[in-house]
Amino acid sequence: MAQAINRYKADLRELQFLLFEQFGLADLLEKPPFQEWGADEVKLVLDEVYRYACEVSGPLNRIGDEQGARLEDGSVRAPDGFADAWKKLYEAGWNQLSADPEYGGQGAPLTLQNLADELISGSNTSFQMYPGLSAGAAELIVSFGTDAQRGRFCANMLQGRWAGTMCLTEAHAGSDVGDCRTMAYRNEDGSYAIKGAKIFISGGDHEMAENVVHMVLARVEGAAKGTKGLSLFIVPKFRVNEDGSLGEPNDVAVAAIEHKMGINGSATCQLNFGDNDGCQGLLCGSVEDQGIRQMFQMMNRARILVGTQGVAAGSGAFLSALEYARERKQGSSVKAGRDPDAPRVPIIEHPDVRRMLIDMKSRIEGARALAVSLTMHADRARALADKDAQQAAYHQGQVDFLVPLYKSYATDQGFQVAATAIQTFGGAGFLKDHPVEQYCRDAKIFSIYEGTNHIQAQDLVGRKLRLHGGQLVGDFLQGIARGVEAHAEHPRLAAAFGALGEAHSALQQILETLDGWGKARELELPSLMANRVLESFAQTAVASLLLEGAVIADRALSSDSPGESDTAFYEGKLQAAIYFARTMLPGVTRNARVIADADRSALEIPDAGFASV
Numbered sequence: 001m002a003q004a005i006n007r008y009k010a011d012l013r014e015l016q017f018l019l020f021e022q023f024g025l026a027d028l029l030e031k032p033p034f035q036e037w038g039a040d041e042v043k044l045v046l047d048e049v050y051r052y053a054c055e056v057s058g059p060l061n062r063i064g065d066e067q068g069a070r071l072e073d074g075s076v077r078a079p080d081g082f083a084d085a086w087k088k089l090y091e092a093g094w095n096q097l098s099a100d101p102e103y104g105g106q107g108a109p110l111t112l113q114n115l116a117d118e119l120i121s122g123s124n125t126s127f128q129m130y131p132g133l134s135a136g137a138a139e140l141i142v143s144f145g146t147d148a149q150r151g152r153f154c155a156n157m158l159q160g161r162w163a164g165t166m167c168l169t170e171a172h173a174g175s176d177v178g179d180c181r182t183m184a185y186r187n188e189d190g191s192y193a194i195k196g197a198k199i200f201i202s203g204g205d206h207e208m209a210e211n212v213v214h215m216v217l218a219r220v221e222g223a224a225k226g227t228k229g230l231s232l233f234i235v236p237k238f239r240v241n242e243d244g245s246l247g248e249p250n251d252v253a254v255a256a257i258e259h260k261m262g263i264n265g266s267a268t269c270q271l272n273f274g275d276n277d278g279c280q281g282l283l284c285g286s287v288e289d290q291g292i293r294q295m296f297q298m299m300n301r302a303r304i305l306v307g308t309q310g311v312a313a314g315s316g317a318f319l320s321a322l323e324y325a326r327e328r329k330q331g332s333s334v335k336a337g338r339d340p341d342a343p344r345v346p347i348i349e350h351p352d353v354r355r356m357l358i359d360m361k362s363r364i365e366g367a368r369a370l371a372v373s374l375t376m377h378a379d380r381a382r383a384l385a386d387k388d389a390q391q392a393a394y395h396q397g398q399v400d401f402l403v404p405l406y407k408s409y410a411t412d413q414g415f416q417v418a419a420t421a422i423q424t425f426g427g428a429g430f431l432k433d434h435p436v437e438q439y440c441r442d443a444k445i446f447s448i449y450e451g452t453n454h455i456q457a458q459d460l461v462g463r464k465l466r467l468h469g470g471q472l473v474g475d476f477l478q479g480i481a482r483g484v485e486a487h488a489e490h491p492r493l494a495a496a497f498g499a500l501g502e503a504h505s506a507l508q509q510i511l512e513t514l515d516g517w518g519k520a521r522e523l524e525l526p527s528l529m530a531n532r533v534l535e536s537f538a539q540t541a542v543a544s545l546l547l548e549g550a551v552i553a554d555r556a557l558s559s560d561s562p563g564e565s566d567t568a569f570y571e572g573k574l575q576a577a578i579y580f581a582r583t584m585l586p587g588v589t590r591n592a593r594v595i596a597d598a599d600r601s602a603l604e605i606p607d608a609g610f611a612s613v
Helices: 012-022 039-067 082-092 110-123 125-144 147-158 291-327 351-384 389-430 436-447 453-464 467-486 494-519 524-557 564-583 586-597
Strands: 070-072 075-077 162-167 183-186 192-202 211-220 230-236 238-240 246-249 252-257 268-273 280-283
Touching: 012 039, 012 110, 012 351, 012 524, 012 564, 039 082, 039 110, 039 125, 039 436, 070 252, 075 252, 082 125, 110 125, 110 291, 110 351, 125 147, 125 162, 125 192, 125 211, 125 230, 125 291, 147 162, 147 211, 147 230, 162 192, 162 291, 192 211, 192 230, 211 268, 211 291, 230 238, 230 291, 291 351, 291 389, 291 436, 351 389, 351 524, 351 564, 389 436, 389 453, 389 467, 389 524, 453 467, 453 524, 467 494, 467 524, 494 524, 494 564, 494 586, 524 564, 524 586
Parallel strands: 162 211, 183 211
Antiparallel strands: 070 075, 183 192, 192 268, 192 280, 211 230, 230 280, 238 246, 252 268
């Protein structure tokens, strides 16, 4: 059995740069609705969450991977140590930083919560799965529940006494949520009898909390087919009395837990509701057929969290590879030629290793910048809600636009970076002696759950690009154009901004191509090319943010004598941005050409033509 040893590390200097130098979090602090928060408090929380990640959740990562979640006598037991980590997490308040203070939250910016989630997830993704979804389930009831439901459930869920889940997927339907067969039958007392089965339920059962509250999509008897007829129900493992005390078991059974490629410590359950006709649910709120609209709030929050899991895994893998590259000596410097007597050097001196390191750095720092950009839009929308409706709507629009980009890009890059980290280690990376193979296994699921990345691409192409008459994408493109124009003659970054300008033009070409397909009623082509479209927008967004950070870094380098560590940090920001612009952005122009070419090979190949088996 693995020993409890922490192998996680994070770069808090990078987080502070994003918060206070690039994105201006300080402008929102000490003012409503964040009046209780200042810069010192934010920095202290990040320090303490990182301490928790290294001392509590991190040492359990390998243990959870080896033990896995276990189904014993119909109940799930989390890996050894998880229950203690759960208790300490909620005692410290790290899972409810941004939650409503009325229910035990701390009212912090979502941006701080998201970075705290990154630190905890990076240290132990399997563990973080349990409290992460609990917060989202509670926030659903806060937003849409009745006063009685909020009073009965929310404080218990946000303070960790009870847990929560999201129950959408069914075996026959997969991502096609509208094919839901779970049924709800009206009871005379106003409750509903729930009957059906759900699969892939993260944290579907465990002993760390006294109760597990399931948010279940079901169709009320007689409701319309498809997504329009779905309602959302609060279905606890144990019934909850009106005074908040726990009642009898609620006929929610764990049929099985999945045995997975990664995140083994997370209980991914198959749940049966009402096998014995005794499962009772409460309609979330007071109106039926609102389930999809309500669940989308939790889905958006979950998609941000999943993107952050991708950043967390990729960052952990990158920093592990960097540490190894600095320590591992192998071969001589290429400058020494073939001299067999030349000293062995750390592999970080080899050009291709350096290429892999800067590649990982630029991808992960770019994805994290995209996360902070997104959550800062959300925080600004919240801060401006009662002051400037137009600006609040702009920021909320950018949140809606960026969610599919962030979820897809960050999860794809998290897996890619973890794979590159293994390559950096060489054969050693394939061994469980090092953490990078687990990062890679854990990270694969991120591009699949909470809406596969193709679903995110479909959402972008089918809805977000057209939303509000194209206003969201127009605002996004205007922001890119302003950056290109402002820095076209930058002493060190002019060429990189030139590449950004070319990518901006390529995005406009892609939009014209999509518009042409729409007018010609070419219904299959947008779906066929949706992933390339999303990739192009995401890469351009990331390049823009990296270059924005590089401008700030260059300005800092030009200031009065930065310290040695700051000089290296800022130079790293510059070079990573230049690398990304020069090596990744040309792919956007290529994508525009490929999309316009509209290759139909995948549509025209006969089914039997894929293989003769």
